Amino acid sequence: MQSFDLDKTDVSKLKQAISGDNELLKATLAEYHASEIAILFESISSDDQHRIINLLDVETASEVIAEMHEEAHPEELLLQLHPDKRTEIVEELDYDDATDIISQLEEHEQKEILEDLSEDDASSIRNLLSYDEKTAGGLMNTEVIRINLNLTKKDAIDEIIRQSEEIEEFYTVNVVDDANIFKGIVSLKDIIKAKGNAKITEMVNADVVYVKAETDQEEVAKLISQYNLTSIPVVNDEMHLLGRVTFDDVIDVLEDENTEDFLKISGVSEDEELSGNWIEAVKSRLPWLIINLGTAFLASAVVRHYENTLSHLAVLSAYMVIIAGMGGNAATQALAVTVRRISLNDLTDNQAYRTVLKEFTVGLINGAVTGLIVFIFAYFFDGKPMLGFVIFLAMTGNLVIAGITGSSIPLVLKRIGIDPAIASSIIITTFTDVFGFLLLLGLASKLLL
Amino acid sequence: MQSFDLDKTDVSKLKQAISGDNELLKATLAEYHASEIAILFESISSDDQHRIINLLDVETASEVIAEMHEEAHPEELLLQLHPDKRTEIVEELDYDDATDIISQLEEHEQKEILEDLSEDDASSIRNLLSYDEKTAGGLMNTEVIRINLNLTKKDAIDEIIRQSEEIEEFYTVNVVDDANIFKGIVSLKDIIKAKGNAKITEMVNADVVYVKAETDQEEVAKLISQYNLTSIPVVNDEMHLLGRVTFDDVIDVLEDENTEDFLKISGVSEDEELSGNWIEAVKSRLPWLIINLGTAFLASAVVRHYENTLSHLAVLSAYMVIIAGMGGNAATQALAVTVRRISLNDLTDNQAYRTVLKEFTVGLINGAVTGLIVFIFAYFFDGKPMLGFVIFLAMTGNLVIAGITGSSIPLVLKRIGIDPAIASSIIITTFTDVFGFLLLLGLASKLLL
Secondary structure, three states, X not given: OEOOOOOHHHHHHHHHHHHOOHHHHHHHHOOXXXXXXXXXXXXXXXXXXXXXXXXXXXXXXXXXXXXXXXXXXXXXXXXXXXXXXXXXXXXXXXXXXXXXHHOOOOHHHHHHHHHOOOHHHHHHHHHHHOOOOOEHHHHOEOOOOEEXXXXXXXXXXXXXXXXXXXXXXXXXXXXXXXXXXXEXXXXXXXXXXXXXXXXXXXHOEOOOEOEEOOOEXXXXXXXXXXXXXXXXXXXXXXXXXXXXXXXXXXXXXXXXXXXXXXXXXXXXXXXXXXXXXXXXXXXXXXXXXXXXXXXXXXXXXXXXXXXXXXXXXXXXXXXXXXXXXXXXXXXXXXHHHHHHHHHHOOOOHHHHHHHHHHHHHHHHHHHHHHHHHHHHHHHHHHOOHHHHHHHHXXXXXXXXXXXXXXHHHHHHHHHOOOOHHHOOHHHHHHHHHHHHHHHHHHHHXXXXX | OEOOOOOHHHHHHHHHHHHOOHHHHHHHHOOXXXXXXXXXXXXXXXXXXXXXXXXXXXXXXXXXXXXXXXXXXXXXXXXXXXXXXXXXXXXXXXXXXXXXXXXXXXXHHHHHHHHHOOHHHHHHHHHHHOOOOOEHHHHOEOOOOEEEOOOEHXXXXXXXXXXXXXXXXXXXXXXXXXXXXXEEEEOHHHHHHOOOOOEHHHHOEOOOEOEEOOOEHHHHHHHHHHOOOXXXXXXXXXXXXXXXXXXXXXXXXXXXXXXXXXXXXXXXXXXXXXXXXXXXXXXXXXXXXXXXXHHHHHHHHHHHXXXXXXHHOOHHHHHHHHHHHXXXXXXXXXXXXXXXXXXXXXXXXXXXXXXXXXXXXXXXXXXXXXXXXXXXXXXXXHOOHHHHHHHHHHHHHHHHXXXXXXXXXXXXXXXXXXXXXXXXXXXXXXXXXXXXXXXXXXXXXXXXX
């Protein structure tokens, strides 16, 4: 039994074993679970990964490859292996895992791998490759326990035991009729509890949640999480049972979706791999920075418009910095709360309206409080109460704009079917920059010159 | 069977039923799953919630209350109910759910509810209340299937069926010895497959992952997700089995942790309820804005220092805005990628070093490209090549600083044991503001005046 987390000791232990002979390495590997070896793989060279995969028995090797993070590129490791070893490993993999990995390869490489498989395996994987990666079909595993509605308790148990030779983990037993139409699920517990001559049809729970193959993965994740399901059946339009999506796939989906939102709101392309190199990072971020440059020119045009005011009162430049910085951060706050709320739960019209109203109020209060602090500073430090008053008004106004835009822009985007997280801090700070400068410099030119 | 998502039609259907008599309302409610009613509850008044809970049978009512989101305050609804109804519902709830809800109440209110319960239930809940909410102990359910190591197959199945009257959902069977020491788990499938006279001790899987009651919830979530577990056993220091944490709790934990990171990096207190009112929002955000005000004064002090330069060359103000905006956004990009990477996977020293190096390179390239664009603009629009050159240098330098600070600050915070997400955009933009202005205005005063 074990209860531990991998740490640096494990990494250096493995590295030491790698520098030794195969016997030592094998003995060291035996101490770890496949999913732990998959994590340790991130710290070693691909040559060493290759050597280790060849040392492991095929079952463990396939588990390691299945558990490797997408960003560690298991498909490249697979491609480097001897074709016989590779075929053994792919045939050992669950179809959904095999499909996930193979889908990352070029078409001719996919073909090369599939050609070596048994006709059965190859056609199952080819079938799964045809589904969009981000749908239930792309996530599902086709290996499910399915029994006929008309079986008796005893025959059902025999059938489940027979099928479970192939399918190691299962949480529910799917029930189909003679035409393979999905009729519901039954738990192993209920079968065991039933009387000896009872039929499955008496125990089946027909009131279950299921999805279509083309259902978006985010929707699948929401259903599994909302109904606390270990797995969800996937059917086609004719209600034929195609497979199941399990809770562990959904945990991965949720983490991926969260990463995407996290990056998008910060102006990073959702496709950037967190551990990618600088070339990928430049490709992902430069376009957003160039958009930002465009919006920054807009803000700077406002400043240019008041060049005369600024050259008469150069201290305004120092306050500009404060107004713009505060507006940007207040907008980011409102944006983060609103985007996160939308992504966890859709808002009704009424809730959306109240959210914007709330952010207006928050902006008004936070703007007035921080504006007052700056007013006091301008009064005592610069000795200019009227300047302080202008700054107070500009700060309050800008934080109100921050609250309104930070909340309403993602809500409007959602309403018109665009991902609200695209309303990144880059977009939102344009508004606070432009309006902040307009307020501060416009009021200053009217009231102070 | 069903496969649907709640939409506005469901909300208005329920509202219409609420305005009708109890019979209509009951009939409408019967169409929904408890977790769906819990979601619909977010759109109706607490009086209507109260009425509906009283109409539902106690099993459904307790499920609805268990499924209500923390932010919808199920504890307040519970408190409003008639004491008899309340006791019925609490006794129907799983201990972990009851504890979660009751823990939100004041101590005297907790006492009032616990006093009405049976001695058994009250002491179980009191025990769970003693664990920190954010640990395995705080998450766990104490109702688990546990069987003795020495049982035979037949006795084990009888015992599991007996215990499963109380425990509706279970995914694994826990095995203990005569002294209640946890010895491992066994799957129902393996028990069924075993020979008639086989003993549990022959089937038990002793190589399982477990946690202590005081293990942090984030660690529990990582283990469940890494090892694809449906549930994880919780033990005390003497290896007595205390309970289990299930995958559905972990999905909630992951979503909560993601929300916290999302808010923190945007300068919002992690405790702000997404659907909270404006008072909570002001309390959560104003302190951060005041910190931001302090750092903004720092940036504005740099501008003041160069007031003379600015009054000679007012157009610099317009470029200041661009340099600061770009630096802030580039820093936010580097920050988001780094924070997210740390939260999904700890980085080794070598990986941390390479991350900072990568961000340095990305900053250099993105700074040079966008700096060049501004240079061209300054050359043709303002006709000032030397000014353009100064801006090019300032932009490149500031984006390098953005990359270095955006990546190294969260890494250093993590190393010294502080949550890296605290390195919010507010903190990070201080650096790019201050250094951006120093670079631009410092170079301008040296090279242009």
